[in-house]
Amino acid sequence: MTGVLEGDIGIALxxxxxxxxxxxxxxxxxxxxxxxxxxxxxGIYSLVSATWYVVVDAVDVAFxxxxxxxxMSTVVLLGAMLLTSRTAKPDKKFARLGxxxxxxxxxxxxxxxxxxxxxxxDPNSPVxxxxxxxxxxxxxxxxxxxxxxxxxxxxxxxxxxxxxxTVVFLAGLAxxxxxxxxxxxxxxxxxxxxxxxxxNGKSASETGKEEDAS
Amino acid sequence: xxxxxHVILRVVSKMLIPIIMMFAFYTQFHGDxxxxxxxxxxxxxxxxxxxxALVAGVPAAMRAVPxxxxxxxxxxxxxxxxxxxxxxxxxGGHFLEYQALxxxxxxxxxxxxxxxxxxxxxxxxxxxGAMLTIxxxxxGRVAEIRDKDW
Numbered sequence: 001m002t003g004v005l006e007g008d009i010g011i012a013l014x015x016x017x018x019x020x021x022x023x024x025x026x027x028x029x030x031x032x033x034x035x036x037x038x039x040x041x042x043g044i045y046s047l048v049s050a051t052w053y054v055v056v057d058a059v060d061v062a063f064x065x066x067x068x069x070x071x072m073s074t075v076v077l078l079g080a081m082l083l084t085s086r087t088a089k090p091d092k093k094f095a096r097l098g099x100x101x102x103x104x105x106x107x108x109x110x111x112x113x114x115x116x117x118x119x120x121x122d123p124n125s126p127v128x129x130x131x132x133x134x135x136x137x138x139x140x141x142x143x144x145x146x147x148x149x150x151x152x153x154x155x156x157x158x159x160x161x162x163x164x165x166t167v168v169f170l171a172g173l174a175x176x177x178x179x180x181x182x183x184x185x186x187x188x189x190x191x192x193x194x195x196x197x198x199x200n201g202k203s204a205s206e207t208g209k210e211e212d213a214s
Numbered sequence: 215x216x217x218x219x220h221v222i223l224r225v226v227s228k229m230l231i232p233i234i235m236m237f238a239f240y241t242q243f244h245g246d247x248x249x250x251x252x253x254x255x256x257x258x259x260x261x262x263x264x265x266x267a268l269v270a271g272v273p274a275a276m277r278a279v280p281x282x283x284x285x286x287x288x289x290x291x292x293x294x295x296x297x298x299x300x301x302x303x304x305x306g307g308h309f310l311e312y313q314a315l316x317x318x319x320x321x322x323x324x325x326x327x328x329x330x331x332x333x334x335x336x337x338x339x340x341x342x343g344a345m346l347t348i349x350x351x352x353x354g355r356v357a358e359i360r361d362k363d364w
Contacts, residue, residue: 063241079349155312165291
């Protein structure tokens with residue numbers, strides 16, 4: 001979006017607003033202890049950053065962020081949260097000091113680095129001068145696909161995408177091998193749930209016995 | 215099951231799930247012209263099934279889309295993708311060289327279109343299968359999410 005270069009105040013305001021929302025959400029995620037709220041807020045974080053990607057014209061990235069970040073990972077985190085406790089342990093006061101220093105140092109370095117960044121959408125920036133421009137010029141004659149992102153992803157970089165698909169497959173396989181494929185553990189946990197009333201009854205009878213003894 | 219006070223949720227998601235599926239296929243097949251493609255479409259397909267699992271319960275979702283199907287789907291997706299590569303190889307081109315699929319001269323793009331469509335289909339199957347396998351692996355360990363658990 002060249003709006004910032006041209007001094008478009010509306011786009012700049014939208015940018016500032018979205019980044020401010022991201023900042024507030026990130027701070028509250030860091031301060032919260034309730035895991036359910038943290039998972040929901042991280043979904044909101046993904047959704048807001050997807051909106052911001054649309055503002056800076058990275059529509060494909062925004063789409064992926066909205067689908068994977070806000071949709072899929074929120075659900076997976078919820079599923080993981082069900083297996084553990086609902087609140088994080090409060091950490092010690094001094095244990096926060098080291099991470100705080102690291103974060104401040106990294107932040108200062110990053111802010112210092114932004115001084116050298118080219119302006120957003122600058123046609124003379126290194127990103128827009130090299131191979132990207134070549135793809136834009138030769139894409140139509142080579143592949144006949146209007147969307148350059150798709151033709152780069154699927155045609156020019158077909159090997160990379162095969163690797164990515166394999167990585168996703170291996171991730172699914174690894175999780176399934178570690179946690180079980182689902183149906184057997186589900187059957188077991190249903191059996192366990194089914195036993196619960198029985199065990200309750202047993203404990204009730206035990207307490208009854210204790211009452212008898214007393 | 216949560217039969218009493220989730221009526222609105224169930225009715226709304228019953229209407230939404232087909233639309234989500236439609237949108238997934240739009241994302242899949244419109245990827246050549248606009249944003250989207252196999253990765254996003256695969257995740258959206260998975261999300262439609264997961265929404266059903268959240269509303270109707272994981273056992274119902276496992277009956278509709280069995281875990282054995284999702285894990286084979288993930289493998290089949292990678293196989294389709296690699297298969298396109300070998301198809302080009304057997305036709306005398308390089309691995310994944312779509313131009314060689316139909317032995318076309320450089321000006322024509324039929325092979326590019328077919329090749330990209332097939333590998334995007336492979337990505338769709340691979341991603342949705344893997345995502346659902348991961349979801350089932352997590353969700354299968356909890357029998358029923360009771361309301362008081364939230």
